[in-house]
Amino acid sequence: MLSRRLKNDGVSILRLNELQIEIKKQIDNKVEIGNYHFEYISCPICNSNDKDLIGEKDRYGLFFSTNLCQKCGLVYTSPRMIQESYNSFYNLEYRKLYGGSEEVSPTFFQFQKKFGKRIYTFLSNHNLLSKTPINVLEVGCGAGGILDHFRDEGHFVKGIDLGEKYINYGISKYNLDLEVGSLKDITLEVKPDLIIYSHVLEHILDLNYELSLLKKHIKPETIVYIEVPGIKEIHKNYNYDILKYFQNAHTFHFTLNSLTNLFNKHGFELIYGNQFVMSAFKFKGDLDRIPISDYGDVKTYMSSLESKRKLNEIYLFLSKKNKLILFKILHFTGTYNFVKKLYNRY
Numbered sequence: 611m612l613s614r615r616l617k618n619d620g621v622s623i624l625r626l627n628e629l630q631i632e633i634k635k636q637i638d639n640k641v642e643i644g645n646y647h648f649e650y651i652s653c654p655i656c657n658s659n660d661k662d663l664i665g666e667k668d669r670y671g672l673f674f675s676t677n678l679c680q681k682c683g684l685v686y687t688s689p690r691m692i693q694e695s696y697n698s699f700y701n702l703e704y705r706k707l708y709g710g711s712e713e714v715s716p717t718f719f720q721f722q723k724k725f726g727k728r729i730y731t732f733l734s735n736h737n738l739l740s741k742t743p744i745n746v747l748e749v750g751c752g753a754g755g756i757l758d759h760f761r762d763e764g765h766f767v768k769g770i771d772l773g774e775k776y777i778n779y780g781i782s783k784y785n786l787d788l789e790v791g792s793l794k795d796i797t798l799e800v801k802p803d804l805i806i807y808s809h810v811l812e813h814i815l816d817l818n819y820e821l822s823l824l825k826k827h828i829k830p831e832t833i834v835y836i837e838v839p840g841i842k843e844i845h846k847n848y849n850y851d852i853l854k855y856f857q858n859a860h861t862f863h864f865t866l867n868s869l870t871n872l873f874n875k876h877g878f879e880l881i882y883g884n885q886f887v888m889s890a891f892k893f894k895g896d897l898d899r900i901p902i903s904d905y906g907d908v909k910t911y912m913s914s915l916e917s918k919r920k921l922n923e924i925y926l927f928l929s930k931k932n933k934l935i936l937f938k939i940l941h942f943t944g945t946y947n948f949v950k951k952l953y954n955r956y
């Protein structure tokens with residue numbers, strides 16, 4: 611295990627409100643009495659069962675067993691809840707536990723729309739968007755805010771999601787072309803030029819099935835945009851704290867490398883991507899490529915997070931004046947570059 615603080619002790623590292631405490635108890639109870647069922651999986655990229663245990667709980671203190679594949683470096687949850695249990699969790703507990711509202715709000719829609727602008731800029735900056743109108747499909751579109759931005763830019767949009775309330779909101783308030791369902795349920799009149807998955811893939815249990823479905827809905831020019839929370843930016847986005855990053859709704863935890871390995875397996879080539887992760891892929895046919903392992907790299911990064919987290923906490927605790935004194939001491943003694951190098955190494 612990465613650190614003793616990741617043991618399954620039931621303790622949440624977030625301060626939960628009364629509703630969240632009640633919901634957490636409800637989930638813990640369902641797990642204990644066997645209402646929520648779990649399954650063991652092997653690595654969906656390389657099929658290996660050889661893995662290092664990373665942690666046993668998530669940020670809410672729920673049982674959450676994460677592993678690092680020794681062969682290809684994918685971080686994945688196993689055992690994990692089966693689909694039926696996840697469906698019940700999403701229906702009854704997900705929004706309440708994650709502090710979200712049951713109702714869709716204009717604020718949520720605008721929040722999604724900002725994501726849309728960011729994705730649009732990313733694709734434009736890498737010359738992946740045509741100036742002429744294109745067909746955009748979003749899988750897991752929520753209320754459709756991302757698509758609304760693409761429509762504002764003059765494109766034709768369509769979205770699918772399993773959340774009925776969200777879909778109805780997007781249709782009634784913004785007149786968007788949205789449908790309840792997933793890739794296996796839809797028939798499209800035209801194959802999209804762009805397919806978006808934004809913070810969706812890490813929730814999908816059968817990735818290989820999803821990608822085989824995706825192949826049926828594309829044409830050779832289709833760009834597939836994938837955004838997932840990247841492990842290698844935990845230091846930036848989660849203040850060095852891997853526990854803040856772990857949440858029981860996520861069953862896969864990608865780096866740009868592991869995401870590329872998964873897409874390569876299904877014949878998709880990476881066009882551009884970063885470790886955030888924002889990425890674009892295109893189907894090239896059978897690539898016959900062996901996954902490039904980043905096992906060692908991911909392990910070193912995750913281990914370094916723990917030591918850096920403690921240092922970071924001390925640093926944040928210092929007053930502005932003391933931070934300045936610290937910098938002056940380091941510069942004066944000529945150790946600033948040495949400490950910086952040491953810090954970046956671990």
Ligand SMILES: [Zn+2]
Binds near residue numbers: 653658683
């Ligand atoms: Zn693997």
